[in-house]
Amino acid sequence: MRTFPSILLIWLILAAPTSAAEWTFVTEDFPPFTYRAERFGNTGAGTHQAKGPLVEIVQAVCSHLRQDCSIKVHPWQRALRQAEQGEADGIFTVVRSPQRERAFHITRMLVTSRYSVFAREGSAFVYSQPGDLAGRVIGVYGPSGTSYVLSQRLEPVADVQIHLTASNRRLLQMLSSGRFGEHGLAVLNQDVAWHLIKEEQLDGLYETGELAMVSYGIGLSRKRFSEAQFKVFEQALDTLIADGTVSVILRRHQLQAAY
Known part of the structure; x- marks a missing residue:
């Protein structure tokens, strides 16, 4: 019997309730790590589009998992409240602390x-x-x-x-x-x-x-993701670290990797 040890198949087996719909991540205006695109001259449809190295890393993970994702920029307290209450699937940038650990599964630290x-x-x-x-x-x-x-x-x-x-x-x-x-x-x-x-x-x-x-990482809401589902996300992130994708992003933005 053939087996297919792909991340995508594992994800389908886990049947995450959010996988059928777009995931929503929230972040803040925190340049150079994350920022609103229009702060650098973009207008119109991209007014609330998020930019920055952490945005690019999250987008790369979503692409690897073939998962539709959107990233919204809010004031930090609003973003944090949405993620803590499960109104958003994930949040960044996140530091590791007891309070954050209670609300989120937190990835390995990505940037120092x-x-x-x-x-x-x-x-x-x-x-x-x-x-x-x-x-x-x-x-x-x-x-x-x-x-x-x-x-x-x-x-x-x-x-x-x-x-x-x-x-x-x-x-x-x-x-x-x-x-x-x-x-x-x-x-x-x-x-x-x-x-x-x-x-x-x-x-x-x-x-x-x-x-x-x-150091900063990515947090996934404990109200939206089980431990097993989080491990699949983290495995995808680890793959992108191993193949150099994340390092290329951080070097392009002149930031120091934490791993």
Whole structure:
């Protein structure tokens, strides 16, 4: 009797309830990892089309599984709520944390970056350890993976005021304008920060030091995917890593692979 050990056949045997319909993934405007296409001049029908390396990786997995997929860009809290409630099939970019693990099956980490501390030029501040942040006002995008990591680092530090903002773009604008005070700081993803500093022409900001390493993966809703179904998705992703597809995507965007 012949056997067909293909990913597609395994998927059909598992009979995932979502496989007959289009999968919906949600993400946020988080350049250079993900972003809205129209931010770079596209208009019309592509207004809400998602772009970026993580988008390309998800699209490659869907193509490998011969599965129709769409990717929508929302503010992070809306995207997260939809994915947690099972209104969307998957979400990215996702950091590995107890809270995210409860809501999602999370793939291996795909891209590595860093959380860094930024300040206004002229402050002469240099970051080397969490204690250096004592007595400071620190802006951070959140609630998010960044604010989660920052709160962990600040647990033993006294007299720190954290100011949550609605977007990284707004965060850097507020830091640049002095909204966090003369000695105010901001913590955000290093790649995102330099991308936005260049785009917004915020030349009066500088990086004072690295807070922590961070890696991002893809989350599939536990309300939409069983463990077995998730393993099929992950197997497809592993195949694309092994054949170099994912590495080519990350190199093209000048990002560091996490695997």
